[in-house]
Amino acid sequence: MxxxxxxxxxxxxxxxxxxxxxxxxxxxxxxxxxxxxxxxxxxxxxxxxxxxxxxxxxxxxxxxxxxxxxxxxxxxxxxxxxxxxxxxxxxxxxxxxxxxxxxxxxxxxxxKLKETENVDRFYKEPDKSVGETKVVYTDFNVQGLVDAFFKLMMRVDEKRIRAVENREIPREVFTVRDRIDFIRATLLDRQYVSFFELFDENVTRSQLITTFQATLELLKLQYIKVEQNETFGDITLILREDRNEEIGEIDEYN
Structure with a gap:
C-alpha cells in the first residue's frame, strides 16, 4: 500500500x-x-x-x-x-x-440498487400509448433503507443474540426466499407493514440479514414500495396494488 x-x-x-x-x-x-x-x-x-x-x-x-x-x-x-x-x-x-x-x-x-434508486426518484404518469407502464413511488432513497437497517443491526444487543443462537436446540434456517414469501404473505394480509415489525424479540443476525436481502429483492422487482418519514427512522413496506400476483421463481435464491 x-x-x-x-x-x-x-x-x-x-x-x-x-x-x-x-x-x-x-x-x-x-x-x-x-x-x-x-x-x-x-x-x-x-x-x-x-x-x-x-x-x-x-x-x-x-x-x-x-x-x-x-x-x-x-x-x-x-x-x-x-x-x-x-x-x-x-x-x-x-x-x-x-x-x-x-x-x-x-x-x-x-x-447494486443504485439504478432502482434513481428510477424511484421521479414520478411518471402512465403513458397509454406505450402499453402497460409501472408507476413508481417517488419519495424514497435506497440508502435510507440501508442506513435504517444498519442502525437496527448496531442496536441489537450482542449478548442477547449470542444467548439465542447458542441455545442447544435445532437452529431454524432462514433463506432469502423464505423471507420473501413471509413478507409477501404479511403484505397480502395487511397491505403494509413496519420494517422493524418483521423481527421478533428473539431475532438472530441470520434473520436480520436474510430479511434485509429479501426486502431489497422485492424493492428491486417492484413488488413493494416503501415510505420513510425521517432519516434513520422506521421503514413502511407497502404492497403495490398491481403486484398482488404470485411471485415467480427467483433463480438467485432457489
Missing amino acids: AEFESTVDYDTFLGNFEGPLDLLLHLVKEAKIEIRDIFVSDVTEQYLKYIRAMQKLDVDKAAEYLTMASTLLEIKSKALLPKIEEGEEEDEGELLVRKLEEYKLFKEASE
Whole structure:
C-alpha cells in the first residue's frame, strides 16, 4: 500500500466517509486483502495515520474515529497474548470483523440498487400509448433503507443474540426466499407493514440479514414500495396494488 503524502487534506478526505467502518472498508479494498486479514496487515497503521493527522472534524465525528482507533490498538496488543480457549465469548477482533463484513454487505446492496434508486426518484404518469407502464413511488432513497437497517443491526444487543443462537436446540434456517414469501404473505394480509415489525424479540443476525436481502429483492422487482418519514427512522413496506400476483421463481435464491 502506498504511503500517504503530507500534502493530503486529511479532514476533507475523512469527510468523504460515513464513519470509521466506511474508512476501514476503504483501506481494506486499497490493500486488496480479505477483511479477516485486517489485523495482520498494515491497515491498522494506515487508519491510525489518518486519525493522527485529522484536525478539523467535529467532536462527535472525531469521537467515533478515535473510539475505533483505540479498539484497533487494543486488538493489536491482545494479538500478542495467548489465544482464548474455545467456548469463551467472541472477542473484540471477531466482533469487529463481523461488523465490517456486514457493513460491506449493506454497501454492496446499496450500490447494486443504485439504478432502482434513481428510477424511484421521479414520478411518471402512465403513458397509454406505450402499453402497460409501472408507476413508481417517488419519495424514497435506497440508502435510507440501508442506513435504517444498519442502525437496527448496531442496536441489537450482542449478548442477547449470542444467548439465542447458542441455545442447544435445532437452529431454524432462514433463506432469502423464505423471507420473501413471509413478507409477501404479511403484505397480502395487511397491505403494509413496519420494517422493524418483521423481527421478533428473539431475532438472530441470520434473520436480520436474510430479511434485509429479501426486502431489497422485492424493492428491486417492484413488488413493494416503501415510505420513510425521517432519516434513520422506521421503514413502511407497502404492497403495490398491481403486484398482488404470485411471485415467480427467483433463480438467485432457489
